[in-house]
Amino acid sequence: xxxKIEMNLAIVDDLIKERKEQYxxxxxxxxxxxxxxxxxxGVRECALLLKEMMQASGIQSRLIETEGHPVVYGEWLxxxxxxxxxxxxxxxxxxxxxxxxxxxxxxxPTIRDGRIYCRGVGDNKGQxxxxxxxxxxxLDSFGELPVNVKLVFEGEEENGSPHLAxxxxxxxxxxxxxxxxxxxxxxxxxGIPSVELGVRGILGVELVAHGAKWDHHSGNLGNIAPNPAWxxxxxxxxxxxxxxxxxxxxxxxxxxQPTTYELDxxxxxxxxxxxxxxxxxxxxxxxxxxxxYRLLSLEPTFNICGFHSGYGGDGSKTIIPAKASxxxxxxxxxxxxxxxxxxxxxxxxxxxxxxxxxxHQGDMRxxxxxxxxxxxxxxxxxxxxxxxxxxxxxxxxxxSLPDYxxxxxxxxxxxxxxxxxxxEANHAPNENMTVELFYKGISxxxxxxxxxxxxxx
Amino acid sequence: xxxKIEMNLAIVDDLIKERKEQYxxxxxxxxxxxxxxxxxxGVRECALLLKEMMQASGIQSRLIETEGHPVVYGEWLxxxxxxxxxxxxxxxxxxxxxxxxxxxxxxxPTIRDGRIYCRGVGDNKGQxxxxxxxxxxxLDSFGELPVNVKLVFEGEEENGSPHLAxxxxxxxxxxxxxxxxxxxxxxxxxGIPSVELGVRGILGVELVAHGAKWDHHSGNLGNIAPNPAWxxxxxxxxxxxxxxxxxxxxxxxxxxQPTTYELDxxxxxxxxxxxxxxxxxxxxxxxxxxxxYRLLSLEPTFNICGFHSGYGGDGSKTIIPAKASxxxxxxxxxxxxxxxxxxxxxxxxxxxxxxxxxxHQGDMRxxxxxxxxxxxxxxxxxxxxxxxxxxxxxxxxxxSLPDYxxxxxxxxxxxxxxxxxxxEANHAPNENMTVELFYKGISxxxxxxxxxxxxxx
Numbered sequence: 001x002x003x004k005i006e007m008n009l010a011i012v013d014d015l016i017k018e019r020k021e022q023y024x025x026x027x028x029x030x031x032x033x034x035x036x037x038x039x040x041x042g043v044r045e046c047a048l049l050l051k052e053m054m055q056a057s058g059i060q061s062r063l064i065e066t067e068g069h070p071v072v073y074g075e076w077l078x079x080x081x082x083x084x085x086x087x088x089x090x091x092x093x094x095x096x097x098x099x100x101x102x103x104x105x106x107x108x109p110t111i112r113d114g115r116i117y118c119r120g121v122g123d124n125k126g127q128x129x130x131x132x133x134x135x136x137x138x139l140d141s142f143g144e145l146p147v148n149v150k151l152v153f154e155g156e157e158e159n160g161s162p163h164l165a166x167x168x169x170x171x172x173x174x175x176x177x178x179x180x181x182x183x184x185x186x187x188x189x190x191g192i193p194s195v196e197l198g199v200r201g202i203l204g205v206e207l208v209a210h211g212a213k214w215d216h217h218s219g220n221l222g223n224i225a226p227n228p229a230w231x232x233x234x235x236x237x238x239x240x241x242x243x244x245x246x247x248x249x250x251x252x253x254x255x256x257q258p259t260t261y262e263l264d265x266x267x268x269x270x271x272x273x274x275x276x277x278x279x280x281x282x283x284x285x286x287x288x289x290x291x292x293y294r295l296l297s298l299e300p301t302f303n304i305c306g307f308h309s310g311y312g313g314d315g316s317k318t319i320i321p322a323k324a325s326x327x328x329x330x331x332x333x334x335x336x337x338x339x340x341x342x343x344x345x346x347x348x349x350x351x352x353x354x355x356x357x358x359x360h361q362g363d364m365r366x367x368x369x370x371x372x373x374x375x376x377x378x379x380x381x382x383x384x385x386x387x388x389x390x391x392x393x394x395x396x397x398x399x400s401l402p403d404y405x406x407x408x409x410x411x412x413x414x415x416x417x418x419x420x421x422x423x424e425a426n427h428a429p430n431e432n433m434t435v436e437l438f439y440k441g442i443s444x445x446x447x448x449x450x451x452x453x454x455x456x457x
Numbered sequence: 458x459x460x461k462i463e464m465n466l467a468i469v470d471d472l473i474k475e476r477k478e479q480y481x482x483x484x485x486x487x488x489x490x491x492x493x494x495x496x497x498x499g500v501r502e503c504a505l506l507l508k509e510m511m512q513a514s515g516i517q518s519r520l521i522e523t524e525g526h527p528v529v530y531g532e533w534l535x536x537x538x539x540x541x542x543x544x545x546x547x548x549x550x551x552x553x554x555x556x557x558x559x560x561x562x563x564x565x566p567t568i569r570d571g572r573i574y575c576r577g578v579g580d581n582k583g584q585x586x587x588x589x590x591x592x593x594x595x596l597d598s599f600g601e602l603p604v605n606v607k608l609v610f611e612g613e614e615e616n617g618s619p620h621l622a623x624x625x626x627x628x629x630x631x632x633x634x635x636x637x638x639x640x641x642x643x644x645x646x647x648g649i650p651s652v653e654l655g656v657r658g659i660l661g662v663e664l665v666a667h668g669a670k671w672d673h674h675s676g677n678l679g680n681i682a683p684n685p686a687w688x689x690x691x692x693x694x695x696x697x698x699x700x701x702x703x704x705x706x707x708x709x710x711x712x713x714q715p716t717t718y719e720l721d722x723x724x725x726x727x728x729x730x731x732x733x734x735x736x737x738x739x740x741x742x743x744x745x746x747x748x749x750y751r752l753l754s755l756e757p758t759f760n761i762c763g764f765h766s767g768y769g770g771d772g773s774k775t776i777i778p779a780k781a782s783x784x785x786x787x788x789x790x791x792x793x794x795x796x797x798x799x800x801x802x803x804x805x806x807x808x809x810x811x812x813x814x815x816x817h818q819g820d821m822r823x824x825x826x827x828x829x830x831x832x833x834x835x836x837x838x839x840x841x842x843x844x845x846x847x848x849x850x851x852x853x854x855x856x857s858l859p860d861y862x863x864x865x866x867x868x869x870x871x872x873x874x875x876x877x878x879x880x881e882a883n884h885a886p887n888e889n890m891t892v893e894l895f896y897k898g899i900s901x902x903x904x905x906x907x908x909x910x911x912x913x914x
Contacts, residue, residue, distance in 0.1 A: 038772035213738025217884040219856030222758035229761040234699045242691045281670025301679035304686040310763035315495035318786045329775045399676030427674040
C-alpha cells in the first residue's frame with residue numbers, strides 16, 4: 001500500500017512540475033488583487049476572483065455573506081469515503097505600510113533570489129492557493145478526491161475574524177466535518193515542516209487619552225494644559241512592571257498548565273539562537289530553548305503595537321497634543337478568556353485613569369487540540385511523506401488564528417501545517433514566500449488528502 | 458508736548474484708516490507665501506517677498522545669509538536723534554498639520570467674524586507687517602522717523618532660531634542699538650495690552666529606542682522580540698513622577714528666584730479661570746492666579762510634543778514595532794542652562810536605558826530684562842497711549858523667543874509687546890488674528906517710535 005501512495009503521488013508531483021509556470025501565474029493574479037480588510041480595500045473583488053479560480057479548479061464555490069466581508073466557500077463532496085476534511089484559510093491581507101521600506105511595490109508580485117515578494121504572499125494567499133491548486137492537481141490526476149473536502153476562506157482574519165464564529169455557529173451543518181486543516185503562518189525557523197495543534201488567543205484594545213480640545217503651544221500653556229501622552233504613560237506603568245509582568249489584577253488566572261506529553265514535545269523542538277537572532281534582527285536574545293517556547297506559546301503578551309500622540313514629522317513642533325492613543329494586542333493562552341481579561345483591564349483603567357477611553361478592537365479565544373489523537377499522527381505521516389523528513393509536532397504556537405471556532409464550536413480536532421518560510425516577513429514590509437515552498441505546499445496538501453483517504457477507508 | 462503727540466498721531470491713525478484695505482492686502486500677500494522652516498517650504502521665496510515689501514515701505518532692505526535660512530535685514534538711519542531701536546520678528550511659520558482640522562485652507566487668508574484665519578497670521582506675519590507698515594505710515598505722515606530703526610526678521614524661529622545667536626555675534630556692529638523691540642506671541646487673555654520682559658528658554662530632544670531591525674508579527678515573536686515603545690515608557694517613567702516632577706538629577710538647580718518687585722507685578726496680573734478654561738478647551742483647571750503665573754513663567758516644563766511608534770491608522774495591525782520615538786520640548790527658566798540640562802538628561806538616559814539614542818533638537822536660553830529700567834517705563838507709556846488703557850507689565854512669559862541674543866550677546870534691554878489676540882491659536886489649526894488688532898499693532902508701533910524719539914531727545 002505504501003508503494004501505491006508513492007506511485008500515485010509521483011503522478012501528482014509530475015503534474016505540479018509540468019504546470020509550474022501556470023500555477024505561479026494563478027497565484028500572481030490573486031496577489032495583484034489587493035484585499036486589505038482593515039481599510040476595506042479590494043476585499044470583495046478579491047473574494048470574487050478567488051471564487052472564480054476555485055470554480056475553475058473543480059471546486060463548487062460561492063460567496064457566503066457575513067456581517068462583514070464575505071466568506072468564499074467551496075466544496076467537493078463526491079468521495080465514496082464519508083470522511084470530510086475542512087480546509088480553512090483567509091484571502092485578506094495586512095496593510096502594506098510603511099510603504100517606503102518595500103524594495104518592490106507591495107502589490108506587484110516580484111521574484112528575487114527564488115522568493116516571491118508581495119503583500120499577502122505568505123499570509124495567506126500563497127498557502128491558500130497551494131491548497132486550491134492541490135485539489136485541481138489531484139482531480140486532474142485521478143478524476144476524484146480520496147475524501148470529501150470543504151473549503152472556508154474568510155476575508156477578515158487580519159481584522160481579528162470578528163464574524164467567523166457567528167458564521168460557523170450559523171452554518172454548523174454545512175460545515176460538518178471530521179478534521180479541520182489550516183495552512184497559515186511561517187514554518188519553523190529550522191526549515192523543518194511542522195504540525196501545530198494550538199494557538200494563542202488575542203485581545204485588541206485601544207486606550208485613548210484626551211487633554212485640551214485642541215493642540216496648544218507648549219510655551220504659552222506649558223504646565224497648565226494637560227498632556228495626554230503623559231496620562232497614557234502614567235497609566236501604562238500601572239499596568240506592567242519593568243520586567244514585563246502584567247499588573248492587572250487576575251490577569252494570570254485560568255492559565256492551563258501543559259501536559260507532560262506536551263512539555264516533552266516542546267523540549268524536542270530545535271532551537272538555534274544564532275539563527276533566531278538573525279531572523280529577528282536583534283542581537284540581545286538570551287533565552288534557551290525551553291524558555292523560548294514557553295514564552296512564545298504558554299505565556300500571554302502585553303504588546304504595544306502602536307502609540308501615537310502629537311507631532312511625528314521631521315524637525316520639531318512645540319505643542320501640547322490634544323490626544324494620545326495606544327493600540328495594544330494582548331496574546332492569551334488556554335484557558336484565558338478574552339471577555340474576562342477585557343473586563344479586568346477596564347476595571348484597572350477605571351481605577352487608575354478614569355478619563356481614559358478603552359476601545360475594544362476584537363478578540364479571539366486560544367485553542368488547543370490534543371497531541372495524542374490518532375488523526376494527528378496520520379497528518380504527521382502525510383507531511384513526512386511530502387517533505388521527506390520528520391515534521392515537528394508542536395503543541396502550541398505564538399500567533400493567533402480563530403482555531404477555537406473549529407475545536408470549540410464545531411467540536412472537531414484541528415491541525416495546522418504552515419507552508420511559508422520562517423522569514424516570510426508576514427505583517428512587515430517585503431513579505432515573501434519562496435517559490436519552492438509554494439510548490440511544496442501544493443504537493444503536501446495532495447499527500448494529506450491521500451493519506452486521510454487511506455486512514456478513513 | 459503731550460498734546461503735540463496726540464495731534465501728530467491723529468494724522469497717523471487717519472492714514473492707517475484710509476489705507477485699511479491696502480494694508481490688509483499687503484498682509485494677505487505675505488500670508489499666501491508659505492514659509493515653513495521646519496520642512497523648508499517656501500522660506501527663501503518669502504524672504505525675498507518680504508524684502509521687496511520693506512523696500513517699498515521706505516526701509517533699505519537686504520537678505521543676509523546665515524548657515525540656515527536668510528535674515529531679512531532693514532534699516533532707516535537718517536534720524537537726527539542718535540537713539541536706535543532694533544525691531545525683531547520672524548517670517549517663518551509652523552507646519553499646518555493636522556490639515557483636516559482647518560476650516561479654511563491654511564495658506565489662503567480668510568476673514569470670518571472679524572478674524573483673519575491663516576497659518577502664520579498671528580505668529581508672526583501679522584505682527585511683523587504691523588511694524589513694517591507703521592514705518593511706512595510714519596514716513597508718509599512726517600517724511601522721517603523720530604529715531605533710527607533697524608529691523609531683523611529671521612526665518613528659523615519656529616525651528617528654534619539655531620543660527621540667530623551666531624548671526625548676532627557676527628554682526629554686532631551692524632546691529633548696535635539701544636533697545637530691542639519685539640512683537641510676537643499672544644496678548645494677555647484679558648485683552649489688555651502688555652509689555653513683557655522675559656521668556657522661558659527651551660531644550661528640544663528626541664529619544665529614539667530601537668528594537669529588532671524591522672517590525673515583527675506580534676504573535677509569532679511576542680515575548681521574544683523587544684518592544685521599543687515599552688523601552689521608552691520605562692525610561693520616561695524614571696524621568697518624571699506622576700505628579701509631573703522631573704526626576705533627572707540636578708534638573709532644578711540654578712533656578713533664579715524672582716525679585717519682590719517682579720512678584721508684585723505677577724500678583725497684579727488679571728486672572729479669570731472661566732475664560733482660561735474656555736481658551737484651553739479643558740474644564741479641569743484648578744490653579745489660582747498666583748499658581749498659574751508661577752507655573753507658566755517661573756517653572757520649567759517637561760513636555761512630550763510627539764510620541765510615535767508602530768501602527769497608527771484605522772483598525773489594528775498586530776506588530777511589534779521596530780522603533781519608537783518621543784519628541785520633547787523642555788522649557789527652562791532663568792538661570793537654567795540648556796547645555797547643562799542636556800548633559801544631565803544624557804547622563805540619566807545612559808544610566809537607565811543606555812541603548813536609547815538622544816538627539817539634540819535645538820535649544821534657547823531663557824532671558825529677563827529688569828522691570829525697573831527707565832526705558833521700560835517709556836514703552837509702557839507709549840503702549841498706554843496707543844490702546845488708551847494701562848498695559849500689564851509682565852516680568853516673564855511661558856513661551857520661548859531668542860531674547861537672550863539681545864540681552865546677553867548685544868547686552869541691551871529687550872521689551873516684547875504682543876499684538877495678536879490671546880486666542881490666536883498659534884502652532885495649532887485655525888490660527889487667526891483679529892483685523893482690528895492688526896491695525897492696532899500698526900498704530901502701537903507708531904506710538905512707540907514717537908515716544909522713544911521724545912524720550913531720547
